[in-house]
Amino acid sequence: MDFFAKIAWIIPLVPLISFLVLMTLGRGFRKAGVWIGSIGALGAFVLSLLVLTERLKPHAVDYSYNFSWISIGEYSLRIGFEITNLTALMLVVVTLVGLLVNIYSAGYMASDERITVFYSYVSLFTFSMLGLVLSDNLLSFYLFWELVGVCSFLLVGFWYARPAARAAAKKAFIVTRIGDAGLLLAILVLFWNMPGHALDFTMIESVFGGQGGVITSGITTLIALLLFLGAVGKSGQFPLHVWLPDAMEGPTPISALIHAATMVAAGVFLIARTFPIFEASPAAMETVAYVGAFTAIFAAVIALAQNDLKRILAYSTISQLGYMMLALGLGAMTGAIFHLFTHAFFKALLFLAAGSVIHAVHTGDIREMGGIGSRMRITAWTFAIGALALAGIPPLSGFWSKDAILTAALTQNPLLFTVGLLTGFCTALYMTRLFVLVFLGKSGSAAAHAKESPRVMTIPLIMLAVFAAVAGFVDLPWSGWLSTWLSDEVITPHASIVVIVLSIAAGVLGIGTGWLLYGRGKTTSRSIANWMPGLVKVAERKFYIDELYEILFVKSLRVVGICLAAIDTYIIGGVVKLTGAAASAAGRLGLRLQNGQVQTYGVAAVLGVVAIALVVIGRRMLS
């Protein structure tokens, strides 16, 4: 039976209907807006869950359906959906986090006058994200990929009156658009190289996963790298990571949903969907692995030196996405998806808990916080669970998925393994710093009046905390249930005592160091600043990447613009003036002839007749 797989196309339509209803209703109906948005999310979640249960039965067969969107001569551009184990899993992750964020926002956004608009954007996003997950080919994938991008843009800029939000929204759109250009080019290359101009994932798998020879290795690497460029933009990998920290200008529930759990993971999902192309190109795999590893450590170091609660979490997201890329580059596709799965829960949890804190203290600066833990117990405890899961402390979920990635790294590339381990250490360190500065110690300037958030916000936190704690058990090192289910092949259990020990050591060491540095009393980042001032300064300024891009792209585009504007005004405009002058000179000549004297006209007429006669006679004589 694959009844629910066959009707899976309904899933994205449910939030789409919510969106359309909300758009028609307009800004009134504040309560109704919350309900309409949440019911749409709930409907999608229930259907996704049904699809997943269907897939859990043994021997489930993939189901796909597509139709022609544009048909031109012999070519056909198609749109369709497909249910595989991977897409079913993603459906549930997206709709579950989406549902919880919808509920949470009812509290978080309660006082915002545009809450209905907020819910309509979130519904549109859910629709687009589900469409992306369900797509059976790269073209429809790209359509929804752009739509989630625009929803992200709209929500980052939700508080549009703030100049910072406007700048962040613009940056988010444009920087990811650079990646999108790569994805678009990949589609163009694929279209003209694939047999039958096919773009669907099944065909991609059979062409690239087969014996090869249909598409040359050079083209394969090119396609893979272009796809990777798209993933780099969307998933905030170095060097296109700059938009993600700024995107924290959006409302916090959005940071949890879009910029932690779902959309930013779409890059990882893209590579997982087109994995046969990457597997066919060792060069591309290596690129993915190294870019991922570099991003992981790079962002973790920056996170150490930031002072904004949400930005620290944003750099942490970049770093964890780097982990997933590393896993993909090492060929451990299931490991990457496993980490995507657990990360979605604990990072959404961390963001929502952070939102709860910000909601209470009205600032994001951790230096003004402190001692909040005693005032907001549920928030503090759930945040702690999320932080420990992120730091990779067993038996919480993050430990198991990180372990899967590190195991793959150890067997293949000791260098990348070391980087991964170091990142784990940094992760534990910055999370300890964050937790200590926000929740423990003396009460900070902004924390005095903090009190626990309403239940509509804490219940989603508790639920996410449960998932963050137990989600790792689906793929224990010695069972590998998720990997087997995802890849349809029997995976040999990969338990490695060395990795487990080292990974726990890195986590514990990180927490210990953090406790030593920040735990006792009111030490701040100053203490490390004295210890190694250069590095802290550079990390605080985010390695000057934004400044570099400002010079490299924004300024240079401005210079080119000035040059072209000069050409436009002086050279082309000059020619126009010349033509104009010539025309009016001719006109003035004509004007002078029209002096009203019949004699002049007579002379002109005679001259004309003579000229015509001469021409006619001349032609006669010549022919």
Add this chain to the structure above:
Amino acid sequence: MSGLEQIPILSIILLSPLLGLVIIQLLPGQRANWLKIAVTTATLLPLALSLWLYADYDRNQGAVSYSETYSWVQAPLKMNVGGDWFFSFQYAVGIDGLSLPLLLLTAIVTAMAALAAVHVKKRRKSFFSWFLLLEFGMIGAFIARDLFVFFVFFEITLVAMYFLIGIWGYYNRERAANQFLIYNGIGSAIMLIAFVMLVNTAGFHVIETTQSLQYIYSGSYSDIIRNLSDPSAYVNLTADSIGSNPFALNETKQWAIFILLLVAFGIKLPVFPFHSWMLKVHQEAPPAVVMIHSGILLKLGAYGLLRFGLFLFPVQAREWASVLAILGLINLLYGAILAFRQQEFKLVLAYSSISHMGIVLIGLAAFNEIGLQGALFQLISHGLISALLFLIVGSLYERTGTTELSRLGGLARSMPFISGVLLAAGLASLGLPGLSGFVGELLSLLGLFESMRWVTALAVVGIVLTAVYILRSVLKITFGPQREGLTAIRDARFVEALPMVVLLAFIILLGCYPSVLTDTVQTSVGGFMDLLLATRAGG
């Protein structure tokens, strides 16, 4: 097939704006509401009929439909060789998959512009008269099936535009109108030379009567296409009877005509470096007129390029495909970078038009079905989007008295509806999937990639730049803190909201369901490709 074939439907569509023109002459000029109702009705009639025609059109039959031909004058020609020679002036109209979407676009945009013309305050009666005459000219140009008919209607649009810019424009209106006339006048002169050369050589057909052979010259498209596409039959005929005809179409002359056409329609499109006149028009003409100018008249240039340049001279155009592609790329990048520089929103949109017309050229240069479909799609899509954008400009200017970016900001608070539509139009313009702009871009790039990969790759860079300049200007206007003095303005009135919603609805329709357009165009483009393949095989 309904009964549309039996009635002269195209002539009815063509003449309905003229009827409106006559009616408003009879109305008193002070009665503004009567005038508006009359004009709107006069533009809604062709809209309704074109929609009907669009639905009725048989997509599988590629040939020209609903044709009407009436001979007007047959002037005898004196020739040295035997037979009777005539030159025939005729009224010939008809539509195929190429002209039908443009006809519908004309009807839609004009009707919406008529609604937008509420902002016109002075000399309404004569404004609406020129306005209807302009529609008459545009419809005529798109449905013409004879070179001279096309030329006459093309000139009518120039005259109407000249007065519309020169009288109802902004501060520098007269200079803008003059520059418009000079450039377009030069363009039409060149076009006329090319047309005359064409008719002289390929524009004839032969009728065998019992007494003698009749050689009839005319500008009929079908004669010209037949003679050009089957050169062997033509050569046989010339060898027999008109061998000494000094006007036989040799290769040099074909190239000459092709290049003349390229320049003539390149000015109209406009192709870099002939674009400066249209900047002035965008800046100085009243918004309702710019809706038509940017929405339809620029498309007339592309239509001419396609209909006369490519379809009549496929061999030459193909040889110059890379030239077209490079010109398109220059338009795309040059327009985008300069749009990024502008401080005046109308000029941003003007350069944006240059940039988007670059995509049309890129699609044409692809020389395959996908690219040609893409070019045509981009024409229709840009017509709708730029009409919508200038509709918004009109509403903005009415409220704020400025379109300078530095003096606008935060309008989303006081006018959320207009700001929302502006954002949607901007997103459509930068090629967001689900809106029409994306399909045109995708098909054009997909088409060109087959033959010119590097140009396509650079064009994709241009698409990133589009996002940069669109977001810069649109967010400047709508987002950010509200500016002093802009807090009290009101959101759209019904009469403004209606055309915005209609245009946006068409943009979404084309973006989500592009087949509604591509299937109509398919047979005509396919027919052209067959023709092209035949000529390639032949020589």
